[in-house]
Amino acid sequence: MKKVITGDHAVAIGAKLSRVDVVPAFPITPQTLIIEHIADFVNDGEMDAKFLTMESEHSVMSAAAAAEAAGARVFTATSSQGLAFMHEMVYATAPLRLPVVMANANRTLGGPPGIWCEYNDSMGVRDSGWLQVYVEDNQEALDMVIQAYRIAEDNRVLLPVMPCLDGFVLTHTVEPVEIPEQDDVDSFLPPYEPDVMLDPARPAMIGAFMPAEYIMELRRQSAGAMESAKEVINEINDNFAKRFGRDYGGLIDTYRMDDAEAALVTMGTVTSTSRQVVDELRQDGKKVGLIKLRFFRPFPSEELKNALKDISAIGVVDRSLSFIGGGQAFNETRSALYGLNIPIINHLAGLGGRDVTETQIRKMFELTLRAAKGEKVKPVNWHNTRGETV
């Protein structure tokens, strides 16, 4: 069935179809529609979940961790300041291997306060042990919530997953979304039956005070799980594609990369707009292509290397700033491509929710193409920023 719905609505339907047990919630713009829709589902009897109205995001993630530890499948959603407020608990969840799924509506993390899209909220927890996937449209938002549970609860992974969707650009935009049938989702996503949990019949000790003799091994274990997640993500992507007919490419997606000389690496909705720009530029005979960086954790280093090894120049688009020059995606991509002698430049755009337009994206391709021809281009380019020239 097709419905014309917002990204937030799509995410809420994804959670419903995943038959989650517990949803602790706290409102924050632009995530609010997600929890409002879930509250509707629960109160209308369409969804059999415990909906907990918590008094803060910190308590949301605390309740989520505890419910998960007690054997429940848990969903929640947050954004920006809310994610920052639960920071401690985000870090508590992953090492304990509690596979919570939490959508993050990407929004600028103040101050100064703003409510529009920027990635500096989720980038702040990129090293918490959570998986992060950035989606480009509402269909992908819905599908990735369902896939997230399969990935998170896989024994090779057992880590929490954060599907990230652009604040307002997706959360509050309606577009047609194909709603999967519950039966299909049920056969794709089995019920969650964790091996060890808070169960008086077989008491477990979860989160004991841990001396240095053990934490290092635990960290190594998490690193291994994150590494295994790569294989699981691709596998589940293929399974999902077979069953539902929608293939997202797994860790990364590529667009018109055959014979491309210059490529942009993009995340989230910028990818969507860029697809259109690529088509236009291709019509003009420009050899450009696109890499969609879907998963930021685990970071698809090998996949990027393979996809980009024959390219002449790379431009990485970032919607948040890391204070070592350029954004996180730029720095991590450059690190992943170490050893390949390809010019790589950074395009910073859309911070604080400033619109990332086709004009800007065309400029990004133009600069990257110049780099491909061996011209000297600035390594970090601030687009549509007063006082900066690109």
Next chain:
Amino acid sequence: MRIKDLPDENLFVCGHTACPGCGVALSIRNAIRILGKDTSVYVPASCAVVFGSTYPYGAWKVPFFHTAFENTGACLAGMQAAFEKKGKKVISVGFAGDGGTYDIGLQSMSGAAERNDDVIYICVDNEAYMNTGIQRSGGTPFGAWTTTTPVGSKIQGNRTFKKNLGEIVAAHDIPYYATLSIGHPLDFIKKVEKAKSIKGFRFLHMFTPCVPGWKIDPAKTIAVTKLAVESGMWTLYEVENGEKKITHKPGKMKSVKEYLIMQGRFRHMSPEDIKKLQGWVCRKWNLHYKEKGAPEICEIELPEEHHAVTEEHREMHGP
């Protein structure tokens, strides 16, 4: 249940690493054996996490969970929601300290209380942050020495009075709030049993002396507790569905001085400060017992200085 009817099985086993004479260990051990094994426990950051579960060892024979400091109410809510959803009959019980309840965990506790989550919240109140080495909390009484309310030449000890947590909790209109003392076993047992039998948010507020933090002789843990009740520094009562009832009224009110003199944390107190504290206690006494007649304040002799335990504490708790 009388004492002799209590189950023999230790659900919080011997060999835990609490200090000798620990009031918290004593409270936990007795509370959990009354609550029984169909219980799941959350403990926020506190001594109880360390002495009850230092990896890979644990004292709990029931499920144990810990993540952070300020989230007992929320974790209990999440845990209980999962049990309910899965159709399991398990009591979710939290053991939080005074810091984890009066201060950093107040908001989360309030959320659980106001939602009337079906859980038991136990506050083991030893009147300071003991796990970090005796720092002042909202539960620290007036005059008390802590490492953040030191006895200086200009300012001596804690200058504020103990927060009235009971009123705050009871104001949430919960089914059950009770204060408990480990020095009053029958009252203690009765209240834990009652909490167990009621549905909704239940709050058990336990007075639990800390040997190093209060600078008391470990053998005096119970004696100090009894004196706290007899002097009016701690009152045994319960609030059931909004109705307050005194469960134990001491005979004649004892001077607060008798209580203070037993504890190193109060030994520096000036006669003026003692008077001030006695005034506060008298008000409390009259409020609780609805009568006048607290004793006149006597002067206290200042004791000679003693081998302070500040450094010992550094040692036990790290820098």
Next chain:
Amino acid sequence: MFELRFHGRGGQGAVMAAQTIAEAAVIEGNYAVAFPFFGAERRGAPVLAFARIDSKKIFSKTQVYTPDCEVVLDDSLLDTIDVVSGLKPDGIVVINSKDKPEDIDLGKEIRTGAVDATSVALEILKAPITNTAILGALVKATGIVKIESIEEAIKRRFGEKLGAKVGERNALAARTAYDRTVVGKSKGIKKLETKKQWLPSYQEIPLGGVLVESRTEAGLIGPGSFIENKVFGWATFRPVRDKEKCTMCLLCWFYCPEGTIVRISDRGDLMTNYDYCKGCGICANECPVDAITMVRGKT
């Protein structure tokens, strides 16, 4: 460089002792550092502290693994900890013990200085806090600093915090212990079996470290496993019950923070399992018929 390792129990002041020897060395114009093992143990539980002394700045920031001198504030630790492990061959042990060095079995014949620091502390400080007394013994046995320097260091560190009188009294405890210390050679008979530790590889450690009760080669782990942690060594005094006087009111059974008083004989009698008694004395203090007395030493 001269390296020291201190073994004590929480509350005995091992860290303060390490800091004080460092201060004494600095008073003499040397460079010194002192630091605890950053643990989270409780009063009575084993504690480690370290010190290094040198004529020039010390850069090492690691723990001490091969000390020149091992200071033992509590000889009950010898039952569970191999205190001489890593001690340099020409190293020395300084120990709080009622016994003479030749009667102390360290599992190795080694130069040893012994003093009954607990008695010194009880006599002079009226509390079994042995850290200043043991410093006197340390100075006598090693000569690493002069006794006057340690007295000065004690007065500074204790005096500043607790008043000049306390400082002087603790300095006196050091001097008294210094005078009473006997240096000799220890026995080397026993073979100490140190408790095995469960040290899983990252592949072996359960996911998230989550544990259910399990038996490993190193003993029980997970829920309830503290039962294998014998804590009798924490106690200075132990309760002895007079069965004749006991009325079986069970208050001691209720009040014991350890749960080490158990009902036996079909609930008709009580028994104290001393393996878990930390000697707090609550039972003796609360017994309504004074049937329990606290006795010093092992039962």
